[in-house]
Amino acid sequence: MIQFLEHKKINTHKWDNCIANSSNPCIFVYSWYLNVVCEDWNALVLNDYEAVFPMVTKSKYKINYLYQPFFTRYFGLYTNKLSHKLLDDFFEAIPAKYKYMEFCLHESNHLNKTDIETKERKYQVLNLNSSYQIMQKNYSDNAKRSIKKAIKAGYSISQTINPEQIVHLFKSTKGQKLEIFKPNDYKTLLTLMNVCIKQNKASSFAVFDTENKLCAAAFFMKANDRFVFLKSGVTENGKVNGAMHFLFDTFIQHHAETDQLLDFGGSSVETVARFYKNFGAKDCVYLQVRKNNLPTLVKWIRSLKNN
Numbered sequence: 001m002i003q004f005l006e007h008k009k010i011n012t013h014k015w016d017n018c019i020a021n022s023s024n025p026c027i028f029v030y031s032w033y034l035n036v037v038c039e040d041w042n043a044l045v046l047n048d049y050e051a052v053f054p055m056v057t058k059s060k061y062k063i064n065y066l067y068q069p070f071f072t073r074y075f076g077l078y079t080n081k082l083s084h085k086l087l088d089d090f091f092e093a094i095p096a097k098y099k100y101m102e103f104c105l106h107e108s109n110h111l112n113k114t115d116i117e118t119k120e121r122k123y124q125v126l127n128l129n130s131s132y133q134i135m136q137k138n139y140s141d142n143a144k145r146s147i148k149k150a151i152k153a154g155y156s157i158s159q160t161i162n163p164e165q166i167v168h169l170f171k172s173t174k175g176q177k178l179e180i181f182k183p184n185d186y187k188t189l190l191t192l193m194n195v196c197i198k199q200n201k202a203s204s205f206a207v208f209d210t211e212n213k214l215c216a217a218a219f220f221m222k223a224n225d226r227f228v229f230l231k232s233g234v235t236e237n238g239k240v241n242g243a244m245h246f247l248f249d250t251f252i253q254h255h256a257e258t259d260q261l262l263d264f265g266g267s268s269v270e271t272v273a274r275f276y277k278n279f280g281a282k283d284c285v286y287l288q289v290r291k292n293n294l295p296t297l298v299k300w301i302r303s304l305k306n307n
Helices: 012-020 031-037 084-092 132-137 141-152 163-172 183-198 236-240 243-255 270-277 296-306
Strands: 002-005 041-046 051-060 063-067 098-105 117-127 156-158 202-208 214-223 226-234 261-263 282-292
Touching: 012 031, 012 051, 031 183, 041 084, 051 084, 051 098, 117 270, 132 243, 141 243, 156 243, 163 183, 163 202, 163 214, 163 226, 183 202, 183 214, 183 226, 202 243, 214 236, 214 243, 226 243, 236 243, 243 261
Parallel strands: 063 098, 226 261
Antiparallel strands: 002 041, 041 051, 051 063, 098 282, 117 261, 117 282, 156 202, 202 214, 214 226
16 A cells, blocks of 8 residues: 655655665665755655655645755655556555646656656766776767866866865856855755765765866765766866866776766756766666646746746
8 A cells, every 4th residue: 555654754764775675776865865955755655665755845825746856866666666557556646735746757767647747858877887998988089188188287186075165166166157056055965965974975076286276076976886976066277177077087987897877967958968978978868747736826827937
């Protein structure tokens, strides 16, 4: 039987065991991760945690809805008995009080329901099971040139950089252009990084110039069979001299022949995806789902705001 459980009633030990032993585990849905990135989350659970389905919830104007919070890519169904029917059954079990939903599903989740809008999204992933020399041959010419430029500039790599430095670099570079990022989001990001370190699920790389000035930095999360690229920052000097290409190249070199995946976090934005594909990464497709059961008046107001 599929039952709806409020957050306080979820057995986090059984939950995390279900995720870890599922055929499709991912870091975004462990209980400790969800506790950091969202204010409130509930779940659908099959029997004694044979399958779980996280639901991050909010309420606005007394309307309950489901959404995808920052620093997560997707949710969906997690189990070692995944099937189309079981996924459909879980969607049928979503309480009717949630009048609006918009979130993404793990790439292993294939939805058959016709009453839910779907949109394909992509991220990029690189298998690290080959030797560094073989993987390097698959780099684009642009990546190879940028790495040579970084080496010529005298850049060096360090793995001793703290989360505060990475968040500050991100905030002062790319973050300045992201108006959707609020002060609380930066606090959440910093907390998440520190929790990952505490869980022994983190790896950081930084690039410094010959004057020991920070040019680029990136934070990776480690869980199950993959490293997930979370956030980075790069200075103008770093951009000119290929600092991020140099950083990813070093990361790949460190983890070659490990039977792991490098999950670039990825993007459906072609320019961003192209950067990751410079290293031989391939697209992985997953679904964004949307269902709108809002009252007609509310739908009309939303349409005005979106125009």
